[in-house]
Amino acid sequence: NAGVMQNPRHLVRRRGQEARLRCSPVKGHSHVYWYRQLPEEGLKFMVYLQKENIIDESGMPKERFSAEFPKEGPSILRIQQVVRGDSAAYFCASRGQSNQPQHFGDGTRLSIL
């Protein structure tokens, strides 16, 4: 899907564990977005990052969730002390210049036992 790579594709965690989701944007893209999709729903915005900066985190839960996009390496979405309600598909998207469309990865499907 347009070069955005997400891993792992599937992740299973027990309640209370930590989940780390990785996203490598399209080469040359410096804008990264994370979205969450619950079953039978649309994608919901979580966080928007540029290199080393969080631009908009208005969609992030206040606790347990954090995101980073370091100078080197992929963007990471981290969920601490996971609960059953965190089970969802998490999608990363990246874009280049302003107003260019966002390109999505194939997502990480997180299942909480």
Add this chain to the structure above:
Amino acid sequence: DQQVKQNSPSLSVQEGRISILNCDYTNSMFDYFLWYKKYPAEGPTFLISISSIKDKNEDGRFTVFLNKSAKHLSLHIVPSQPGDSAVYFCAAFTGTASKLTFGTGTRLQVTL
């Protein structure tokens, strides 16, 4: 608060006919509208977009129409093909906040 709405969860169209997918929005600040197509177990794929200053944009078999006064847009696919069977999401964003706001999707089934 559902700012982007797709009121038809599903649509079935015969191959070769026109598919029309609809989307309504409530936020008059949206500057751009996009349509994405999604297959199971894959991420959304960008199809076509339209700026709020236009009322039509065409790309091959896909045309998007925007009616700003009605806060309504539609995606026309002509002719429909079996490979078009997927879930279609309408999305929008403002120029100052580039996060996408998605509708809940419409599942299109193109039958032979």
